[in-house]
Amino acid sequence: MDAPLVQTCRHVWLTAPGPGALAVVRLFGPDALSLADRVFRPSRQPERPLSATPPRRPRLGRLGTFRSPTPTTPTGLTDNSDTHNHNHNRVEVGDEVVAIRFDDDPCQPSQVEFQGHGGLAARQAVEAILEAAGSRPVPARVWRIETQGLTTIQADAYDDLAYAPTRRTAAILLDQALGALDRDLDSLERLEADDPACAADLRATLFQRFEVGSRLISGWNVALAGRPNVGKSSLMNALAGHARAIVSPQAGTTRDVLTVPLACDGWPMTLFDTAGLRDQPSDDLEAQGILRARNAQTQADLVLLLLDSSQPLEPLDLALLHTYPNALLVATKADLAPHWRAEDLPTTRKLVSLSALTGEGLDRLLDRLAQRLVPNPPPAGSAVPFRIDHLTQLNRTNRAKLSG
């Protein structure tokens, strides 16, 4: 077997690992085509290597590690004697693939694409052959920057786009992939000299949008809180659309912290159901549940404090109003006769009244949640910093201004 060439060829997987119809890998770099010739044998006319095929014309063939390159006669004509047994000099068999050259653009480095079968094993076989031939795997962002001419911000946005949990967050990341944030950072640099006040406004807006940008993948954490039996688990189930948590009339049913992913007006969030809070837990198990509940509530971006409107208010309800002064207040069991009204609460905070049983008020709650989590949604097409590095860049333009 030939020793691997010292190559300037790297490869990038354009499809995610795991089950799927196709696995697509791109080779790029000055030696991409010669490496492709070494590992790819066309099924028809194997004597005509990929390098003799015009760009963008697909060819079906087999990947493998071969003993010798595609045979040709000394005159350059094809040696057909090997046509029928060309597989015999194959040492290691790889996937059956479609191979396409992409090297007709003088502005881009030479590229070859292999489209193979999806699934981990087929992909691993291709990976092993490419690496044995001297190619090095790189993350997609390197390929995007070097071959597609993208900025690091655009490449990162495409990377994150693959993890966007909702269409709304995907749209924001696509805007950045198409250059929205780069454009504003460029404007910012120009404005620093021409119109410092305008630059300061733009910088402040971008800093503020990072509150949304930093949550595009992870979303927001929202924790339920309240006395036992106020209807926390019932609300979680109603919002999730399935019976995620056990519901029962027995106080102290929920012990562990349970989560469900939700989207609220297109914003991703994780809802945490927790044990009911009370001063005198019935046993150690409940006490541990309450400790976990408190932790989840402390770490959450927003607490939904539930008060049972079908029961008299208790001192603990009032204490919880005090403990969670920024909580969104929810009056539960609106389908039952009320024992108290919003005016009876020692607070002017707005209250959302709902019934997990009938679904009444759930839409209102989701609207209110979205307003609380994202009070100023970025307009469509606008620049949104989405990684901490982007704040560093914003600070850098500011420092340049201050020291200038």
Ligand SMILES: Nc1nc2c(ncn2[C@@H]2O[C@H](COP(=O)(O)OP(=O)(O)OP(=O)(O)O)[C@@H](O)[C@H]2O)c(=O)[nH]1
């Ligand atoms: N009528 C009515 N009953 C409800 C509603 N929500 C919950 N319930 C009932 O209230 C009882 C307690 O509900 P859960 O959802 O288990 O209450 P919880 O706050 O999770 O209770 P713990 O886990 O013990 O803290 C159950 O019998 C539910 O069926 C509602 O909107 N209307």
Ligand SMILES: [Mg+2]
């Ligand atoms: Mg519960």
